[in-house]
Amino acid sequence: MKPWLRHCLLACALCGLQAVQAFQVTDDRGVVVTFPQAPQRIVSLLPSLTETICELGQCHRLVGVDRYSNWPATVLALPQVGGGMDPNIEGIVALKPDVVVLAQSSRAIVRLESLGLKVVALEPKSHADVRRVIGKMGQVLDVPHETGPARVWRVIDAGVSAAAQSLPARVKNTRVYFEVNRGPYAAGESSFMGETLARLGVKNIVPKALGPFPKLNPEYVVRANPDVIMIGERNVQGMAQRPGWAGIRAIREQRVCVFKPDESDILIRPGPRMAEAARLMAKCLQDKAP
Structure with a gap:
């Protein structure tokens, strides 16, 4: 084979390899993002996404x-580089990211895209969302599904189930509440x-009809009188000084679980530490439930 022909074939093969490596991810906006x-x-602008990237074994790819x-x-x-609501755009650009991952509600999206940066918006709100978003992050990172996202979700799901089984009747x-x-x-x-609480077998005083994280009239909680x-x-x-709240059963009987800041971080982030969140809730219930 002539040298020039060999070089042409090699170049074509390399082009084909690059074409195979290119892939697309559809984010929560329905926007299709193409990666070569x-x-x-x-750069991650959402703690739960940061934790997911690291749990998938790719912490070393984070630059901000x-x-x-x-x-x-x-x-x-x-x-x-700031937060999702007040990002440091110049700081993000200076890091030269291949992609910025953030919440769908972030104010940074339009500005970052206008500067030519790739953006993937993912915002989990339910257990199904968490499973889906872990899968999406696996796609972005191009890691094998079974040993990456599927494994992470199995650990979460099994941990929540174990926490539920640990509770007395x-x-x-x-x-x-x-x-x-x-x-x-409220959650x-x-x-x-709320879905984790349901899996633990307890009753949430805030029904689905009010939305995932509604702002409540304080009187609503007084009337609901949680245990x-x-x-x-x-x-x-x-909290106890709010009008009428001193008469709430949970406060009157000192059945209030107060979580430390690091525990609150675990509880409020829809990501890989949800099993640990379930264990924190379960411990609270073991200690405080009537």
């Missing part, structure tokens, strides 16, 4: 994160946190 190859420089990403500990050494049907933020904003039945309240240390101050 698996991105090696990633939002200010709230704090797990695993290795990400604390990365440049911080007396806990079942306990009426729970989970406050995620002052307002008060409703349709949220991933147990779950709340973060950041939000608990002044």
